Amino acid sequence: MRIACFLSTAIVLTFFLAMGIDLIVQGMSGFHLGYFFGPVLDSGRAGGIGPVIQSTFLIVFLAIMFATPMSLGGAILSVEILAKYPRLSHFVRRTFDVMVSVPSIAVGLVGWSLFCQGLNLGFSILAGSMTLALMLAPIMTAAFIGGLDAVSKSIRRESLALGVSRWHTLWLQVIPAAWPALLAGVMLALGRATAETAALILTSGISIHPPEGILDPGATLAVHMYYLARNVPGGEPMAYSAALALLLINIVLYFLLSRLGRIVST
Amino acid sequence: MDVPLPDSRNRTREPVWGWIITAVAGISGMLAVPIIVLYLFLSGAGLFMENQAWTFFSLEWRPGDEVFGILPLVAGTLTTAFLALLLAVPLGLGTVLHLHFFSGPRIQRMGEAALGILGGTPSVVFGLFGTVWLVPRLGPSLASGMLVLTAMILPTFALLALAALRQIPKDLLTAGTGLGVSREQVVWHLAVKTIWPLLAAAATLALARGLGEALAVEMVCGNVSGIPSSLLQPVRTLTTTLVQEFEYARGVHNQALHMVALTVVLLAASASTFAFRLHARKADL
Amino acid sequence: MSRVKIIIPLLIAFTLLTLVWGWGGNGGERYLLTGSSTIAPIMAEIAVRLREKNPGLKIDVQTGGSTRGIADTRDGRNNAGMASRDLSADEAEGLNVYSIGYDGIAIIVNADNPITELSSEQVRHLFTKDITQWETISSHKGAVRIINKAEGRATLEVFLTHFNLENRQIQADAVIGDNAQGVRLIAADPQAIGYISIGEALHAKGRGTPIKLLTLDGVHPTPSTVADGSYPIRRTLYLFFRDKADDQGKKILAYLQNAEGRKIIQGLGFVPADTL
Numbered sequence: 001m002r003i004a005c006f007l008s009t010a011i012v013l014t015f016f017l018a019m020g021i022d023l024i025v026q027g028m029s030g031f032h033l034g035y036f037f038g039p040v041l042d043s044g045r046a047g048g049i050g051p052v053i054q055s056t057f058l059i060v061f062l063a064i065m066f067a068t069p070m071s072l073g074g075a076i077l078s079v080e081i082l083a084k085y086p087r088l089s090h091f092v093r094r095t096f097d098v099m100v101s102v103p104s105i106a107v108g109l110v111g112w113s114l115f116c117q118g119l120n121l122g123f124s125i126l127a128g129s130m131t132l133a134l135m136l137a138p139i140m141t142a143a144f145i146g147g148l149d150a151v152s153k154s155i156r157r158e159s160l161a162l163g164v165s166r167w168h169t170l171w172l173q174v175i176p177a178a179w180p181a182l183l184a185g186v187m188l189a190l191g192r193a194t195a196e197t198a199a200l201i202l203t204s205g206i207s208i209h210p211p212e213g214i215l216d217p218g219a220t221l222a223v224h225m226y227y228l229a230r231n232v233p234g235g236e237p238m239a240y241s242a243a244l245a246l247l248l249i250n251i252v253l254y255f256l257l258s259r260l261g262r263i264v265s266t
Numbered sequence: 267m268d269v270p271l272p273d274s275r276n277r278t279r280e281p282v283w284g285w286i287i288t289a290v291a292g293i294s295g296m297l298a299v300p301i302i303v304l305y306l307f308l309s310g311a312g313l314f315m316e317n318q319a320w321t322f323f324s325l326e327w328r329p330g331d332e333v334f335g336i337l338p339l340v341a342g343t344l345t346t347a348f349l350a351l352l353l354a355v356p357l358g359l360g361t362v363l364h365l366h367f368f369s370g371p372r373i374q375r376m377g378e379a380a381l382g383i384l385g386g387t388p389s390v391v392f393g394l395f396g397t398v399w400l401v402p403r404l405g406p407s408l409a410s411g412m413l414v415l416t417a418m419i420l421p422t423f424a425l426l427a428l429a430a431l432r433q434i435p436k437d438l439l440t441a442g443t444g445l446g447v448s449r450e451q452v453v454w455h456l457a458v459k460t461i462w463p464l465l466a467a468a469a470t471l472a473l474a475r476g477l478g479e480a481l482a483v484e485m486v487c488g489n490v491s492g493i494p495s496s497l498l499q500p501v502r503t504l505t506t507t508l509v510q511e512f513e514y515a516r517g518v519h520n521q522a523l524h525m526v527a528l529t530v531v532l533l534a535a536s537a538s539t540f541a542f543r544l545h546a547r548k549a550d551l
Numbered sequence: 552m553s554r555v556k557i558i559i560p561l562l563i564a565f566t567l568l569t570l571v572w573g574w575g576g577n578g579g580e581r582y583l584l585t586g587s588s589t590i591a592p593i594m595a596e597i598a599v600r601l602r603e604k605n606p607g608l609k610i611d612v613q614t615g616g617s618t619r620g621i622a623d624t625r626d627g628r629n630n631a632g633m634a635s636r637d638l639s640a641d642e643a644e645g646l647n648v649y650s651i652g653y654d655g656i657a658i659i660v661n662a663d664n665p666i667t668e669l670s671s672e673q674v675r676h677l678f679t680k681d682i683t684q685w686e687t688i689s690s691h692k693g694a695v696r697i698i699n700k701a702e703g704r705a706t707l708e709v710f711l712t713h714f715n716l717e718n719r720q721i722q723a724d725a726v727i728g729d730n731a732q733g734v735r736l737i738a739a740d741p742q743a744i745g746y747i748s749i750g751e752a753l754h755a756k757g758r759g760t761p762i763k764l765l766t767l768d769g770v771h772p773t774p775s776t777v778a779d780g781s782y783p784i785r786r787t788l789y790l791f792f793r794d795k796a797d798d799q800g801k802k803i804l805a806y807l808q809n810a811e812g813r814k815i816i817q818g819l820g821f822v823p824a825d826t827l
Contacts, residue, residue, distance in 0.1 A: 008360025073291025101538035103478025195388035402739040489726040514619035
C-alpha cells in the first residue's frame with residue numbers, strides 16, 4: 001500500500017512538473033520585455049497583454065469589492081446575529097456552501113440575461129464583475145465564517161462585560177482579531193477570480209483593446225488565453241504564453257496565501 | 267473601588283440600523299442561488315408548453331430538427347464526471363496519504379504546493395494541454411474529456427482529503443503504533459476508516475465541480491451528442507452544449523438550453539448538498 | 552488598526568471612482584462585430600488598419616457563427632453582424648445587408664493523407680460513413696474520422712445544401728465551431744477529414760499547418776476558381792446592420808470596397824466583392 005501511495009504521489013508530482021516545463025518551454029517565446037504591458041497585436045498572435053491585465057485588474061477588483069459586503073454580511077449573519085438560533089445559522093451557512101458548486105457557466109448565463117440584457121449593460125466589465133462577485137461570495141463567506149468562529153469567546157465576553165455594545169464588539173474586537181483569516185478569504189477569492197472563465201466570457205466578453213470605462217468589454221487573462229487557444233487561427237503559441245503568465249500569478253498567490261496561513265495558525 | 271455595572275445608561279449604543287444593513291447584505295448574498303434557479307426555470311419552462319416538449323425525454327439532441335432530448339447530454343455529463351472521479355479519488359487519496367504519513371516535511375510542503383497551485387490553475391489551461399497532448403493521441407473523445415476533468419478535480423479532492431487527515435487526533439495514531447500495529451494498517455484501518463465520511467464528502471464536492479465544468483471539457487471532448495460506446499468516442503455534456511449553442515439559440519431552442527442549464531445546476535447542487543450532509547456525519551471525531 | 556482605517560476608505564473611494572468611470576460614454580468609440588468565424592479574420596485585420604487612421608475607433612470581433620451574428624444584430628446586441636451564408640427572408644427583414652466578398656468551402660484532410668481529390672459522391676459516402684475505411688478509396692490506411700461543423704454555422708448549412716444531405720445523416724467523430732478548431736483537429740489527425748472556408752484553409756496552409764485542400768469534382772479550391780465559378784461550392788460573405796449603417800459602419804464598408812481593403816481580402820484567401 002505504501003507503494004501505491006508513493007506511485008500516486010509520483011504521478012501527480014510528475015504531471016505537475018511536466019505541466020510547468022511544457023508551459024515554460026512553449027510559453028517563454030512569447031515573453032518579451034513589453035509582454036505584460038504592451039498592446040495586443042495581430043488579434044493576439046503577437047505583442048503583449050497590457051490591455052488584458054488592465055481589464056483583469058478592474059474586473060477582479062470590482063468583483064471582490066462587490067462580494068466582500070455580501071460575504072461579510074453573510075458571515076456576521078451566521079455567526080453573530082443568528083448565534084442563538086443554530087438552525088437558522090446553519091441554514092445560512094448551507095446556502096452559501098451549496099452556492100460554491102453552482103456551475104460557473106450557469107451563473108454566466110444568468111448574469112448575461114440579467115445584467116447584460118436586463119440592465120442593458122451589454123458585454124461590460126461591470127456586468128462581468130457583478131457576475132464574478134456571485135461566484136466569489138460563497139468562497140469568501142466560508143472563509144469569513146471560519147475566521148469569525150475561531151475568535152475566542154473570551155474576547156467577546158470580556159468586551160460585552162465592559163459595556164461595549166455587540167456591534168462595537170464585533171467591529172472593534174472580533175473582526176480585527178480575525179483579520180488574517182478574513183484576508184485569507186479575500187485571497188482565496190482572488191485566486192478563484194483569476195481562474196474564472198466561463199462566467200466572464202458571457203458577461204464581460206472578449207476584447208483586445210484597453211478598457212476606457214467600466215461599460216467597455218474586457219477580457220481577463222484566463223478568458224484571453226481561452227480566446228487565443230480556441231478562436232484565433234494560429235493563436236496557440238500566445239495562448240501558451242498567457243497560460244504561463246497565469247501559472248506565475250497562481251504561484252505568487254499560492255505563496256502569499258500559505259504565508260497568511262502560517263500567520264493564521266499562530 | 268466602585269466599578270459601575272454596565273446598564274442602559276453607560277453601555278455603548280447598539281446601532282440597529284447597522285445590524286439591519288449587515289443582515290441585508292448577508293441575505294442578498296444568499297439570494298443568488300434562488301434567483302439563479304428561479305430565473306432558469308422561468309425562462310425554460312415555456313418549453314413544456316410547446317409541441318416540442320415531448321422531445322425533452324427523447325434520446326437525441328438535434329436542435330436543427332427541433333429535437334431537444336436531454337438524456338444523452340445528462341449521460342455525457344455523468345459519464346465524464348464519474349470516470350474522472352474514479353481516477354481522481356485513488357490518485358488523490360494515495361497522494362495525500364503518502365504526503366501525510368509516509369514522507370518527510372520537505373516532500374509534504376512540495377506536494378501541498380503542487381496540489382495548491384494545480385488547484386488554482388484555470389480550467390482552460392488544462393483544456394489547452396488537452397488539445398495539445400491528449401487530442402492528437404486519444405482524439406476528441408470521452409477519454410480526453412475525462413482526463414482533463416481528472417486534472418481539475420484531483421486537487422480539489424486531495425486538498426479536502428488532506429484537511430480531513432489533519433483532523434485526526436494524533437493520539438489515535440500513536441496509540442495504534444504503540445499497540446504494535448504496522449504503519450500501513452494504522453493508516454488504513456484507523457485513519458482512513460475514521461474519516462471516511464469526510465473523504466466521501468470531499469469526493470462528492472469534487473464530483474460537483476466535475477459536473478459543472480464547461481470550457482475545458484468542450485475543448486477536448488468532441489461534442490457529438492449520443493451515448494459513447496467506447497472511451498475513444500466523442501461525447502457531449504450538458505455544459506458543452508451550453509457553450510456551443512447558447513449564443514445563437516432563439517425561441518424554443520433557447521428555452522431548451524435554459525432547462526439544460528437548470529438541470530446542470532440541480533445536479534451540482536444536489537451533489538454539493540449531499541456532500542455537506544456527509545461532512546456533518548463525522549461523529550467519532 | 553490605524554492602517555486599516557486608511558486602507559478601507561481608500562479602497563471604497565477607488566471603487567466609487569471606478570464605478571463612475573466611463574459611464575457617460577467615452578472619447579473613443581467601441582464597435583462590436585459578431586458572427587461568422589470565416590469573416591472574422593478579415594474584420595480583425597480591417598480593424599487594425601482602421602485604427603491606424605482613426606485612433607479612437609476600437610473594433611472588437613467575436614465569432615460564434617453566422618446564426619449568432621444574425622441573432623445578435625436582430626436583437627441589437629452588436630453594432631454589425633457577419634454571416635457567410637445567405638440570410639433567409641425572415642432573418643433579413645429589417646436589416647441592411649451588404650455583400651463584401653465571396654468564399655468557397657474546401658474539403659480538407661491531413662497533409663499525411665495521400666488522397667488529393669474527391670468526387671461529390673465520394674464526399675457523401677464518406678460523411679455518411681458508407682465508406683468507413685480510407686483503404687476503400689485510396690492507399691491510405693485507417694478509419695475515416697469525420698469532422699463536422701456545429702449547428703448554427705453557415706459552413707454546415709452550405710455544405711449540407713450543396714451535397715444534399717441532412718445533418719442527422721452525417722456520422723461525425725467530432726463537432727467543431729470556428730474554422731480554426733477544424734484546422735487544428737485535422738492537422739493533428741492523419742485520418743480526419745472535414746470542410747472549412749477556403750480562405751481559412753489557404754491561410755492556415757500558408758502558415759505551415761499540415762493540411763491539404765482537396766480537388767472537388769476536378770476543380771481545385773482557390774480564390775480564382777471561386778471567382779470564375781468553376782469551383783462548385785461558393786458562398787457570399789455578408790456584413791449587416793440593424794439600422795442604417797452609422798458612421799463607423801460606413802467607414803468599414805467603404806474600406807472594404809477600396810483598394811487597400813480588397814487587397815486584404817485577397818491576401819486572406821477570399822474574393823473581394825464585385826469581381827465576379
